[in-house]
Amino acid sequence: MPELPEVETMIRDLTPLVVGRTIEGVEAAFPGEVIWPSFDDFVTRVRGRTITSLSRRGKYAIFTLDSGDALIVHRGMTGSLLLRRAEQAMEPHVRMVFHLAGEDELRFKDPRKFGKAYVMQSNGAERPMPWHRMGPEPLNSSFSAGLLAEALKGRRALIKPLLLNQQVVAGLGNIYVDESLFRANIHPERRANTLTDDEMVRLHQAITEVLGEAVEGRGTTFQTYTDVNGRAGNFQRRLQVFGRNGQPCPRCGTPIIKTRVGGRGTYTCPTCQRP
DNA sequence: AAGAAGTCCTGGGCGC
DNA sequence: TGCGCCCAGGACTTCT
Numbered sequence: 001m002p003e004l005p006e007v008e009t010m011i012r013d014l015t016p017l018v019v020g021r022t023i024e025g026v027e028a029a030f031p032g033e034v035i036w037p038s039f040d041d042f043v044t045r046v047r048g049r050t051i052t053s054l055s056r057r058g059k060y061a062i063f064t065l066d067s068g069d070a071l072i073v074h075r076g077m078t079g080s081l082l083l084r085r086a087e088q089a090m091e092p093h094v095r096m097v098f099h100l101a102g103e104d105e106l107r108f109k110d111p112r113k114f115g116k117a118y119v120m121q122s123n124g125a126e127r128p129m130p131w132h133r134m135g136p137e138p139l140n141s142s143f144s145a146g147l148l149a150e151a152l153k154g155r156r157a158l159i160k161p162l163l164l165n166q167q168v169v170a171g172l173g174n175i176y177v178d179e180s181l182f183r184a185n186i187h188p189e190r191r192a193n194t195l196t197d198d199e200m201v202r203l204h205q206a207i208t209e210v211l212g213e214a215v216e217g218r219g220t221t222f223q224t225y226t227d228v229n230g231r232a233g234n235f236q237r238r239l240q241v242f243g244r245n246g247q248p249c250p251r252c253g254t255p256i257i258k259t260r261v262g263g264r265g266t267y268t269c270p271t272c273q274r275p
Numbered sequence: 276a277a278g279a280a281g282t283c284c285t286g287g288g289c290g291c
Numbered sequence: 292t293g294c295g296c297c298c299a300g301g302a303c304t305t306c307t
Contacts, residue, residue: 001300059301077300078285093285112284114301157278166302174300263280264300
């Protein structure tokens with residue numbers, strides 16, 4: 001599941017490889033992942049353009065083009081962008097291919113078709129950017145416990161679904177929410193408006209630490225995620241609760257349990273995280 | 276407005 | 292052995 005650290009890793013890997021290069025053509029075995037504009041217009045606006053920079057907002061990868069357009073890719077749950085030589089055998093489930101000048105191509109592999117692609121003016125004049133309602137970037141220095149408290153102020157919903165809501169904080173997904181809540185000793189079914197100031201500080205610190213360490217570790221490979229070269233990340237070795245049901249809590253030894261919170265598989269330590 | 280539930284999609288795991 | 296059911300979840304839509 002590509003979350004903030006996996007997208008950040010991809011951006012860092014791809015930047016030196018594709019900035020300054022021209023996209024000569026686009027092919028789609030499944031054009032349905034292009035959300036805006038029509039697929040034909042998408043191709044017209046991407047073809048012949050040179051990539052001037054790469055950036056990230058939440059889980060969105062942004063390729064800025066020399067036309068002033070932004071090519072925006074969201075990898076959904078199972079999507080990966082792979083940089084391959086054109087002659088290399090095609091992987092299964094490649095939905096879209098961006099042919100670069102030279103013999104390289106960017107392949108958007110996405111088995112479950114949850115990915116999305118857009119081309120729109122970078123300045124937002126054409127239509128609101130996909131992230132226009134998105135919450136603060138948790139790795140920006142401006143993200144503080146106070147800002148987190150502000151985003152959660154007056155909210156009575158369960159803390160876990162709120163943290164998964166990109167309008168509250170950008171970039172968190174199921175893995176890093178569970179890891180952050182464990183690290184902060186907070187039960188995922190606590191109502192957000194019952195968190196104390198101290199818990200808000202711990203949660204803020206846990207989120208920034210977990211995401212920072214995961215970026216450092218080049219992301220988590222769980223089931224399908226790989227980097228642009230098809231290699232696994234490293235952070236799965238450092239997961240403390242996610243995917244570890246039945247295994248001892250690294251803090252107290254109690255077996256980790258798997259439950260359902262807000263319809264999502266959720267891993268907690270029943271001793272360290274009290275309701 | 277906010278919260279909760281439903282929806283999309285398909286490979287893989289599991290039960291019979 | 293092989294078939295078919297069901298699960299996984301990011302973000303959007305629908306409903307209450």
